[in-house]
Amino acid sequence: MFPNHRPRRLRNHPQIRRMVRETVLNTNDLIYPLFAVPGKGIAEEVSSMAGVYQLSVDKIVEEAKDVYHLGIPAIILFGIPEDKDLEATGAWHDCGIVQKAAAAVKQAVPELIVIADTCLCEYTSHGHCGYLQVDDLTGRVLNDPTLELLKKTAISQAKAGVDIIAPSGMMDGFVGAIRTALDAAGYQDIPIMSYAAKYASSYYGPFRDAADSSPQFGDRRTYQMDSANAREATPGNRT
Numbered sequence: 001m002f003p004n005h006r007p008r009r010l011r012n013h014p015q016i017r018r019m020v021r022e023t024v025l026n027t028n029d030l031i032y033p034l035f036a037v038p039g040k041g042i043a044e045e046v047s048s049m050a051g052v053y054q055l056s057v058d059k060i061v062e063e064a065k066d067v068y069h070l071g072i073p074a075i076i077l078f079g080i081p082e083d084k085d086l087e088a089t090g091a092w093h094d095c096g097i098v099q100k101a102a103a104a105v106k107q108a109v110p111e112l113i114v115i116a117d118t119c120l121c122e123y124t125s126h127g128h129c130g131y132l133q134v135d136d137l138t139g140r141v142l143n144d145p146t147l148e149l150l151k152k153t154a155i156s157q158a159k160a161g162v163d164i165i166a167p168s169g170m171m172d173g174f175v176g177a178i179r180t181a182l183d184a185a186g187y188q189d190i191p192i193m194s195y196a197a198k199y200a201s202s203y204y205g206p207f208r209d210a211a212d213s214s215p216q217f218g219d220r221r222t223y224q225m226d227s228a229n230a231r232e233a234t235p236g237n238r239t
């Protein structure tokens with residue numbers, strides 16, 4: 001206790017501060033997000049995020065080469081498909097935009113880690129992160145049927161050469177379901193990097209512009225977490 005304990009001793013010199021600093025951010029910690037669109041030679045700036053572009057696969061490959069040479073270890077791919085439907089076909093089809101982009105990047109820059117966002121909101125006609133019944137305009141996503149689509153999506157992404165699966169839709173049981181499906185399909189070595197604590201928030205606005213994934217009706221509060229609940233986000237407190 002004070003006066004024996006004087007934590008400022010460790011703050012007096014810049015080199016000592018350097019030595020005891022707990023958190024250091026360098027290029028090893030970075031993941032570069034890329035938004036893939038169909039077509040060729042396309043670079044469409046996202047209006048709400050200066051310097052962020054929707055890119056066609058050829059442009060994604062160019063960008064991935066730059067990213068790799070800058071020492072950034074990984075990219076994460078989001079896809080904007082040509083067509084959207086109720087089953088999110090573009091997410092899990094082997095010719096989906098993320099599958100094409102992943103295969104092209106892995107061929108051009110095999111050492112760059114490719115992560116795939118594994119969600120359905122970019123691919124559903126209504127913009128929600130899962131499956132819902134045609135006549136249900138409340139945006140109440142059906143959890144378990146959505147897991148089936150996420151399993152198909154993850155397997156298809158792994159097949160395309162994706163190194164890490166990143167599910168983001170906040171469905172109950174989604175990590176376990178995807179793990180079981182990947183293992184059964186022979187992808188035991190593919191890690192899952194889940195956005196396991198994701199809050200319903202308007203901070204996602206610019207991202208939704210980039211990924212063209214705003215819900216057409218309702219909101220995501222029945223599946224993303226309530227931002228008032230910090231304890232719920234902590235491992236061990238989840239139910």
Ligand SMILES: [Zn+2]
Pocket residue numbers: 119120121122128129168169
């Ligand atoms: Zn989503």
